[in-house]
Amino acid sequence: MKRILFILITFHLSLITSFAQNPAWVKKAAGAVFTLKTFDANGQLLASGNGFYIGENGEAVSSFAPFKNAHRAVVIDNQGKEWPVENIIGANDMYDVAKFQVSVKKPMVLTIAQTAATTGTSLWLLPYSVKKAPTCQQGSVTQAEHFQNTYTYYTLSMTADDQHTGCPILNDAGEVVGMLQPAVAGQGQTAYAVGANFAADIKATGLSFNDIALRSTQIAKALPNNYDDAVLSLYIAASVMDASEYNEYINRFIEKFPNATDGYVYRARQSAAGGNYDSADADMRQAIKVAEKKDDAHYQFAQMIFQKAIAEDDQPYEAWTLDRALEESKEAYAVNSQPVYRQQQAQILYAQQKFDEACNIYLELTKSDLQASEMYYAASQCKLQANDKKAAIVLMDSAVNQFTKPYTKTVAPYLRIRAQLSMEIRRFQQAINDMNDLVTLIPGNPELWAEKASYELRVNLIDQALESATECMRLDPEGSDGYLMAGIAQCQKGQKEEGLKNLQKAKELGNDQAQTFIDKYSK
Secondary structure (H helix, E strand, O other): OHHHHHHHHHHHHHHHHHHHOOOOOHHHHHHHEEEEEEEOOOOOEEEEEEEEEOOOOOEEEEOOHHHOOOOEEEEEOOOOOEEEEEEEEEEEOOOOEEEEEEOOOOOOOOOEOOOOOOOOOEEEEOOOOOOOOOOOEEEEEEEEEEEOOOEEEEEEEOOOOHHHOOOEEEOOOOOEEEEEOOOOOOOOOEEEEEEHHHHHOOOOOOOHHHOHHHHOOOOOEOOOOOHHHHHHHHHHHHHHOOHHHHHHHHHHHHHHOOOOHHHHHHHHHHHHHOOOHHHHHHHHHHHHHHOOOHHHHHHHHHHHHHHHHHOOOOOOOOOOOHHHHHHHHHHHHHHOOOHHHHHHHHHHHHHOOOHHHHHHHHHHHOOOOOOHHHHHHHHHHHHHHOOOHHHHHHHHHHHHOOOOOOOOHHHHHHHHHHHHHHHHOOOHHHHHHHHHHHHHHOOOOHHHHHHHHHHHHHOOOHHHHHHHHHHHHHHOOOOOHHHHHHHHHHHHOOOHHHHHHHHHHHHHOOOOOHHHHHHHHHO
């Protein structure tokens, strides 16, 4: 009987000693620790881990590993209640940390320690426990290594295993110093923790979608808090998300920034792309309503209507006409007389085949801060469409004259267009001069050498044409154009045997014109 009593007393004392070891803050702090579960696309459990709340709006941190390839995640608090993970804010694969948002009401939050723990400091591991106070494990810092100038990585004298990965490491005051890292095989008495402030400082940025770690999880990505970053993220997200994900992301942007035009404009574009023009129209009206810069909103709307009106599709939308686009563009200009809005009006008038009106605007804009060469070129195209080639070439002269010699590559498109137009109106020498300038500026382009050879053949400069064709063949031995031009030039020089060989080579390389010339010169 005495032996039994002794055992009971000893057991009771050991329980008292065990609980006595827990700091006073444990019971309250335990409410901030949770278990994390992630699931794949089929709803099957993918991985589990631990984490803890650091923000009153549900901001939390944990290991990142469970999130990889996950499509959904939940946390289960110390009362056994499940809360969905709303989005992931950011992650770092090297240090295996993630910061995310949980849809939870008034969570218990742990305070991040303002100063790092030093060697010899006593620390506590706070594990996850359901509906009972957990038993903390005490240890101490054996090494504190700094990284990225601000943060600390800890080596601890503490026994911990993988089931505790992601749990908080706290100091005697109950402040979070670190987050437990995965255990290392063969080091049972040693544990590691990354500074909790490192995880807490993770933020969503405009470039988060380019982050390799975040791209490895399908959990929804958080919007940056900074407006400019959030707008940048909208732009980048369009190229990395499917339509459904992107639409949801836009909706979250609008919810977060309801008075910003960008969300409505992006959503309108998505709606228009999907053929839902009523929704697109409504969103653009809302964008104009809330816009601080109403001129830009009108301009965006005009551009959207314009692109739809000129598209050759089988989904007509009566409300979006070129006249409507022009009205919106004029509204933009009335609010803020920017040259780009007048340029937009000229483009719409061109599409309406009102070439003289469009030309007049382009000529007006040559005196604006828009690039004059582009305006003269656009005016030239208007004259060309009006079948006034002489006026068109004069305007192309003005476009080229905006550049000074020695020319740089920026003049090349204008020289080529003027050369083509010059040939049409029989200004042959001008065309040849422009082609000579072009191949000097861009000597490695075989297409230009072939075009130059073609012009030279038309004005009977046979030897020059053969030289140009030879250079074309040298630059592109598998292209047919050089062989075609060389073959024609050689046949015209009386070198029919060599010329027919080159024409046959052009045919073998797929040139559709070669047979016509073979037939011509074989007679």
